[in-house]
Amino acid sequence: IVMTQSPLSLPVTPGEPASISCRSSQSLLHTNRYNYLDWYLQKPGQSPQLLIFLGFNRASGVPGRFSGSGSGTNFTLKISRVEAEDVGVYYCMQTLQTLYTFGQGTKLEIK
Amino acid sequence: QVQLVQSGAEVKRPGASVKVSCKASGYTFAGYYIHWVRQAPGQGLEWMGRIHPTSVDTNYAQNFQGRVTMTRDTSITTAYMELSGLRFDDSAVYYCARASEGLDFWGQGTLVTVSS
Numbered sequence: 001i002v003m004t005q006s007p008l009s010l011p012v013t014p015g016e017p018a019s020i021s022c023r024s025s026q027s028l029l030h031t032n033r034y035n036y037l038d039w040y041l042q043k044p045g046q047s048p049q050l051l052i053f054l055g056f057n058r059a060s061g062v063p064g065r066f067s068g069s070g071s072g073t074n075f076t077l078k079i080s081r082v083e084a085e086d087v088g089v090y091y092c093m094q095t096l097q098t099l100y101t102f103g104q105g106t107k108l109e110i111k
Numbered sequence: 112q113v114q115l116v117q118s119g120a121e122v123k124r125p126g127a128s129v130k131v132s133c134k135a136s137g138y139t140f141a142g143y144y145i146h147w148v149r150q151a152p153g154q155g156l157e158w159m160g161r162i163h164p165t166s167v168d169t170n171y172a173q174n175f176q177g178r179v180t181m182t183r184d185t186s187i188t189t190a191y192m193e194l195s196g197l198r199f200d201d202s203a204v205y206y207c208a209r210a211s212e213g214l215d216f217w218g219q220g221t222l223v224t225v226s227s
Contacts, residue, residue: 038213040156047206047220048148048156053213060215091156095213098170100146105155 001026001094005103013111018079020106022092027072028055036096039068039077042105043088051090052077084110113137115207115218122224128195131221133207140188141165144210147181147192149203150220157203161210162190197225 002025012018028035035055042048050059052068055075065080079086087110092103118132133145147159160171162181169181175194183190190207202225208214 040214042156047217048208048214049217050213050215053215057212059213089155093156093158093214099172100158100161102148102156102158 001028001097001101003092003094003101003103005090005092005106008104008106010106010108011111012079012082012108014084015081018082018086018108020077020090020092020108022070022075022077022103024073024075024094026096028075028094028096029072030096035071035075036094037068037070037075038093038095039066040091040093041086041088042091043085046088048091082108082110113209113216115209115216117205117207117218117221120222120224122226123197125197125199125225125227127197127225128193129197129223130191130193131205131207131223133190133192133218135188135190135209138209140185145181145183145190146208146210146214147179148206148208148214150206151200151203154203159192159205164188164190194223197223199225201225 004023006021028037037055039052040048056068067078089105089107114136116134144161146161162169164183180193204220207218209216
């Protein structure tokens with residue numbers, strides 16, 4: 001499954017919202033009605049960290065300004081109000097097929 | 112607390128093999144897959160494969176089939192990733208991660224440099 005993110009670069013003013021799109025070449029909707037799509041953030045110089053799993057569930061400790069939505073082949077990660085600490089590269093990853101695949105990444109920077 | 116601690120940086124010649132370890136603690140090692148992900152310099156994340164600590168079920172990405180071997184030693188709660196036939200473009204940071212609901216805990220990464 002090929003994952004395609006857009007945009008690849010996202011300059012955002014602090015306090016403003018941000019949105020990242022992720023599209024999959026095949027539906028990620030399982031028969032159990034869950035979408036097998038996760039979101040990760042890799043801050044500069046750090047290991048990736050889990051933000052969202054199964055499409056919309058926030059991982060433990062993830063601030064409420066992060067939300068995931070979408071179904072099938074189209075997904076969105078939204079940040080309601082960007083903060084300086086949100087800079088880094090955001091990745092979506094499909095987990096429907098056993099051989100997982102990541103999107104190319106979206107680099108969020110502060111204007 | 113859950114921790115994944117990886118082995119240190121490696122420098123290898125082209126054609127050699129490298130074996131990276133991932134020591135797990137703070138949870139029941141047997142209950143969760145360990146995944147391996149790599150990141151070449153300035154590039155994105157690339158999923159390599161996964162291993163289940165007890166069933167020894169393994170799945171490898173097509174890009175690494177025939178070159179990667181994932182193993183584990185449950186007695187010391189450690190997972191291993193061995194990559195053979197190293198090429199210059201295998202230079203990367205290699206991460207292990209625990210799979211729960213998502214890859215929820217990650218190791219600190221191991222830098223592997225392939226250089227002649």
